[in-house]
Amino acid sequence: xxxxxxxxxxxxxxxxxxxxxxxxxxxxxxxxxxxxxxxxxxxxxxxxxxxxxxxxxxxxxxxxxxxxxxxxxxxxxxxxxxxxxxxxxxxxxxxxxxxxxxxxxxxxxxxxxxxxxxxxxxxxxxxxxxxxxxxxxxxxxxxxxxxxxxxxxxxxxxxxxxxxxxxxxxxxxxxxxxxxxxxxxxxxxxxxxxxxxxxxxxxxxxxxxxxxxxxxxxxxxxxxxxxxxxxxxxxxxxxxxxxxxxxxxxxxxxxxxxxxxxxxxxxxxxxxxxxxxxxxxxxxxxxxxxxxxxxxxxxxxxxxxxxxxxxxxxxxxxxxxxxxxxxxxxxxxxxxxxxxxxxxxxxxxxxxxxxxxxxxxxxxxxxxxxxxxxxxxxxxxxxxxxxxxxxxxxxxxxxxxxxxxxxxxxxxxxxxxxxxxxxxxxxxxxxxxxxxxxxxxxxxxxxxxxxxxxxxxxxxxxxxxxxxxxxxxxxxxxxxxxxxxxxxxxxxxxxxxxxxxxxxxxxxxxxxxxxxxxxxxxxxxxxxxxxxxxxxxxxxxxxxxxxxxxxxxxxxxxxxxxxxxxxxxxxxxxxxxxxxxxxxxxxxxxxxxxxxxxxxxxxxxxxxxxxxxxxxxxxxxxxxxxxxxxxxxxxxxxxxxxxxxxxxxxxxxxxxxxxxxxxxxxxxxxxxxxxxxxxxxxxxxxxxxxxxxxx
Amino acid sequence: xxxxxxxxxxxxxxxxxxxxxxxxxxxxxxxxxxxxxxxxxxxxxxxxxxxxxxxxxxxxxxxxxxxxxxxxxxxxxxxxxxxxxxxxxxxxxxxxxxxxxxxxxxxxxxxxxxxxxxxxxxxxxxxxxxxxxxxxxxxxxxxxxxxxxxxxxxxxxxxxx
Numbered sequence: 001x002x003x004x005x006x007x008x009x010x011x012x013x014x015x016x017x018x019x020x021x022x023x024x025x026x027x028x029x030x031x032x033x034x035x036x037x038x039x040x041x042x043x044x045x046x047x048x049x050x051x052x053x054x055x056x057x058x059x060x061x062x063x064x065x066x067x068x069x070x071x072x073x074x075x076x077x078x079x080x081x082x083x084x085x086x087x088x089x090x091x092x093x094x095x096x097x098x099x100x101x102x103x104x105x106x107x108x109x110x111x112x113x114x115x116x117x118x119x120x121x122x123x124x125x126x127x128x129x130x131x132x133x134x135x136x137x138x139x140x141x142x143x144x145x146x147x148x149x150x151x152x153x154x155x156x157x158x159x160x161x162x163x164x165x166x167x168x169x170x171x172x173x174x175x176x177x178x179x180x181x182x183x184x185x186x187x188x189x190x191x192x193x194x195x196x197x198x199x200x201x202x203x204x205x206x207x208x209x210x211x212x213x214x215x216x217x218x219x220x221x222x223x224x225x226x227x228x229x230x231x232x233x234x235x236x237x238x239x240x241x242x243x244x245x246x247x248x249x250x251x252x253x254x255x256x257x258x259x260x261x262x263x264x265x266x267x268x269x270x271x272x273x274x275x276x277x278x279x280x281x282x283x284x285x286x287x288x289x290x291x292x293x294x295x296x297x298x299x300x301x302x303x304x305x306x307x308x309x310x311x312x313x314x315x316x317x318x319x320x321x322x323x324x325x326x327x328x329x330x331x332x333x334x335x336x337x338x339x340x341x342x343x344x345x346x347x348x349x350x351x352x353x354x355x356x357x358x359x360x361x362x363x364x365x366x367x368x369x370x371x372x373x374x375x376x377x378x379x380x381x382x383x384x385x386x387x388x389x390x391x392x393x394x395x396x397x398x399x400x401x402x403x404x405x406x407x408x409x410x411x412x413x414x415x416x417x418x419x420x421x422x423x424x425x426x427x428x429x430x431x432x433x434x435x436x437x438x439x440x441x442x443x444x445x446x447x448x449x450x451x452x453x454x455x456x457x458x459x460x461x462x463x464x465x466x467x468x469x470x471x472x473x474x475x476x477x478x479x480x481x482x483x484x485x486x487x488x489x490x491x492x493x494x495x496x497x498x499x500x501x502x503x504x505x506x507x508x509x510x511x512x513x514x515x516x517x518x519x520x521x522x523x524x525x526x527x528x529x530x531x532x533x534x535x536x537x538x539x540x541x542x543x544x545x546x547x548x549x550x551x552x553x554x555x556x557x558x559x560x561x562x563x564x565x566x567x568x569x570x571x572x573x574x575x576x577x578x579x580x581x582x583x584x585x586x587x588x589x590x591x592x593x594x595x596x597x598x599x600x601x602x603x604x605x606x607x608x609x610x611x612x613x614x615x616x617x618x619x620x621x622x623x624x625x626x627x628x629x630x631x632x633x634x635x636x637x638x639x640x641x642x643x644x645x646x647x648x649x650x651x652x653x654x655x656x657x658x659x660x661x662x663x664x665x666x667x668x669x670x671x672x673x674x675x676x677x678x679x680x681x682x683x684x685x686x687x688x689x690x691x692x693x694x695x
Numbered sequence: 696x697x698x699x700x701x702x703x704x705x706x707x708x709x710x711x712x713x714x715x716x717x718x719x720x721x722x723x724x725x726x727x728x729x730x731x732x733x734x735x736x737x738x739x740x741x742x743x744x745x746x747x748x749x750x751x752x753x754x755x756x757x758x759x760x761x762x763x764x765x766x767x768x769x770x771x772x773x774x775x776x777x778x779x780x781x782x783x784x785x786x787x788x789x790x791x792x793x794x795x796x797x798x799x800x801x802x803x804x805x806x807x808x809x810x811x812x813x814x815x816x817x818x819x820x821x822x823x824x825x826x827x828x829x830x831x832x833x834x835x836x837x838x839x840x841x842x843x844x845x846x847x848x849x850x851x852x853x854x855x856x
Contacts, residue, residue: 069811069814069815070807070808070811073804073807073808073811074804075801075804075805075808076797076800076801076804159808161808161811161812161815162811162815162817163815163817165815165816165817207790208790209783209786209787209790210783210786210790211786211789211790211793229815229816230816233815233816233817234816
């Protein structure tokens with residue numbers, strides 16, 4: 001028997017079950033609607049809300065010198081960007097944002113109004129501030145409109161810790177992060193890398209919690225230069241001092257390893273600050289890399305090639321005699337060639353040492369234009385060096401044959417019947433400082449034409465920690481001169497420094513070879529003025545040159561031997577010390593005191609147009625340098641300390657602190673020494689210390 | 696059935712007298728019966744001495760199977776949910792570590808820049824002032840090779856050259 005209450009419960013139960021079933025059907029229907037009929041749209045909406053395709057930030061590669069000193073490096077930063085179309089009240093927005101980012105509210109509002117008016121509240125964005133601090137990011141996120149109107153975008157700041165040092169080599173970048181000068185421009189693609197792509201899932205707070213990297217991208221390549229930062233710094237400082245002392249307008253220096261073509265320093269003055277992303281036109285003009293972009297008449301340094309040609313071809317020997325016409329060389333139908341200092345008969349070596357225009361012109365006449373042209377080409381004149389710098393020029397060397405046309409189809413100038421006579425001493429030809437460095441390297445390295453280069457190593461780091469070495473495309477050296485000829489030329493050029501026009505280029509303790517050059521400047525409307533492009537090319541040590549240095553000072557009243565040779569000396573001294581090159585001439589190691597130089601200089605290479613029929617003007621002679629007074633340490637060496645009974649480390653430490661040369665033999669403690677304690681050490685001598693084990 | 700007062704009496708029937716004398720009269724503290732208050736307690740003596748405990752294998756198996764099923768279900772659920780939960784936690788941890796790595800790399804780059812600024816020759820010269828003189832070539836010592844020398848410091852003597 002069923003009670004009435006049971007009937008009632010059953011009915012209620014059915015009602016509840018019906019309601020639950022109905023609810024379940026509704027839910028299932030809604031599920032069906034969401035998951036089946038609206039699946040695609042809702043999935044896309046969800047993906048758009050939760051998933052974001054973001055670029056993977058790739059930092060621009062580093063640029064270091066050969067010792068690892070950083071020249072350029074990128075630091076990741078953040079920038080604040082605003083979307084004007086999402087700003088409803090520009091005045092309020094500007095006031096809030098300006099306070100947070102320390103900007104001018106009126107300027108922000110004006111820019112917002114302008115952009116809103118221009119874009120019609122459509123597309124577009126405004127870069128509010130670059131490289132914002134962490135505190136500013138935190139403050140921005142606290143703003144009520146931060147999530148919509150403002151975006152914090154990844155950015156990077158390029159740092160140049162060496163400031164202006166090496167600026168013309170390293171270059172600079174613009175506000176978009178692209179290089180606009182130097183290696184930054186030339187290697188822009190490699191340094192910049194390629195941004196990757198990743199998909200990010202964000203939670204309700206917009207914090208990422210899942211990341212898929214769909215494309216890792218490519219990191220910017222790190223570049224190690226052949227530049228040595230100390231040599232570079234000293235080269236720039238010596239160049240600046242030299243320009244100031246010679247009242248020059250600008251100048252260039254190249255220091256190179258002649259055997260490998262590695263450029264150890266490349267400097268120009270005036271220099272510039274690479275950190276300035278938007279330079280003024282005047283500042284931008286300073287970014288001209290004159291050492292590779294501005295050729296000038298080399299003057300007498302070109303005689304090095306002419307004399308090499310004469311010796312190499314066998315037409316002349318260093319002892320061959322040439323009559324130098326007592327300074328006035330008349331040829332029928334042509335303008336005469338002059339020497340400033342009249343010479344009678346000189347041997348070929350003397351022609352270079354005395355820098356006789358007439359002497360080299362006669363060598364060129366005897367050899368002929370075709371031979372001179374081929375030797376100029378062998379020394380790389382007129383050809384680009386293909387160094388890794390933008391805008392390099394090949395210099396000026398007109399084709400031998402007339403009728404040739406340039407890339408624009410215009411006829412090119414060509415050699416006249418007398419061109420080879422003037423080109424022999426550096427006129428009617430133009431070369432950059434880097435081309436001259438390559439040319440003198442032929443003499444310095446035994447006759448090989450090398451490829452000057454700035455990049456020692458280029459490597460690309462990968463996300464997995466591996467490093468990929470990028471290939472370097474270097475042309476192999478080409479023989480341009482016989483080794484014997486190169487050796488002969490080295491010793492002739494050493495005499496130029498010892499006896500000739502390059503006395504100021506001497507370096508204490510080292511043998512030096514070189515050649516001075518001065519080319520007078522011609523100005524339209526003013527003719528030939530008393531200003532020169534003065535240069536000095538040289539190498540050291542003579543027997544096994546480790547460096548070649550080219551110094552070019554433009555628009556100076558002084559000539560190469562006076563203006564440029566001292567700059568060479570300063571730079572070469574530091575470079576040889578930094579490179580730990582052993583001294584090969586300690587007899588001339590006169591404790592850093594400059595050798596007294598008689599006031600004379602190389603020939604004034606004036607073109608025949610001015611000198612024809614005229615007597616060369618007297619040059620104003622600079623005041624002679626006072627002879628340095630030798631200190632007492634030149635006459636007597638230091639007293640020898642007592643090393644006996646001391647350990648080897650103590651002896652070496654003490655001798656190093658006193659600057660005394662010692663030689664240690666044996667082991668244990670110092671037993672005997674020669675010279676004995678208290679005696680004067682002869683100049684150039686060393687202390688011989690015998691060590692023995694105590695009994 | 697007994698009343699409450701009777702129950703008290705029954706409970707205290709075998710208790711010794713506290714005052715040394717047997718109680719003859721109901722104590723004064725006994726509650727008086729309220730009108731209509733009657734509590735009837737039924738006391739039944741149960742004899743469990745002959746009770747035998749039998750093992751019910753069927754119920755035991757049922758219990759085990761239910762417990763096992765519950766365990767399996769929880770394991771299945773854990774296996775289904777666990778990896779995704781772990782993955783989510785691991786992803787959050789990875790994102791945190793990635794962010795931390797980026798922050799540390801930025802710091803390292805900043806420090807390298809500062810180091811480079813301090814090491815650049817111009818800065819060294821500025822700070823060293825006159826106390827740091829670049830040595831001239833003749834002041835530099837080097838070690839030339841020598842046949843008998845164990846070590847040497849300085850320029851070569853003339854007889855070595």
